[in-house]
Amino acid sequence: MVQFPADRLDASFAALSDATRRGVLERLGRADASISELADTFHMTLTGMKKHVGVLEQAGLVTTQKVGRVRTCTLGRSRLADETAWIEAYRGLWASRFDALDRIVEELKQRETFDGRRQTE
Amino acid sequence: MVQFPADRLDASFAALSDATRRGVLERLGRADASISELADTFHMTLTGMKKHVGVLEQAGLVTTQKVGRVRTCTLGRSRLADETAWIEAYRGLWASRFDALDRIVEELKQRETFDGRRQTE
């Protein structure tokens, strides 16, 4: 199995595990925004929002830049490639295991109908 | 944009944000295991591992069943479809934003070479 950088996965999955932060990403997908704009949108103090942005920034999901007195947030360079890859790898495992299970169930069902001629269920 | 169930996303991303838990999923992808087996594999107390399994179970990523004195853990029914879908949706956003940026950069570069005939960089 491919090796994934645990710390990065930790950080980005943790970042994604909060609805507000997912909302911020969604918002930044539409356009860049300042901290106060985001704070306003998500009904939160400036300080609170700054923390969220900090988490997203540390996970590489957003980058920020301060010009004058306003700090502008942009979607980061990360394209979540590793995260998708991880999930996909395990979706593969899932699938194969469940397919095997499905096949067994199917076989049992067949046998049952054949042996007992049941119509129930 | 499609609506995703926030609580489920919260739970599963949080579950995935821990390396031990990702390891457990990987392990269960190979074969079912008891709590003590997992605890042993990941060098942790039974009680500690039980907590991790509890988190994974609550996120729908594993299911467990107790027979006699041993509780066996299996990959859950979840195929992480929503989670992948969420990430993919935003990978789409990411891509389009960066593509736009790339196009601008490309255009600037062209213009620069054309105007100044630079070979540097």
Next chain:
DNA sequence: CGGAAACTGAACCATGTGGTTCAGTGTTTA
């Protein structure tokens, strides 16, 4: 029956999280 194995639950601990307020600092703008 009696001990060991496998789990369970409560309690505890250090640390992190999501939020706040309050008191700044630096930047605009009237």
Next chain:
DNA sequence: TAAACACTGAACCACATGGTTCAGTTTCCG
């Protein structure tokens, strides 16, 4: 220049997390 604005940092709060130990309970095996 003074007020307003945008952010920053420290401190605090309640609660969650990742781990432990300890004291059970249930189940298996000899």
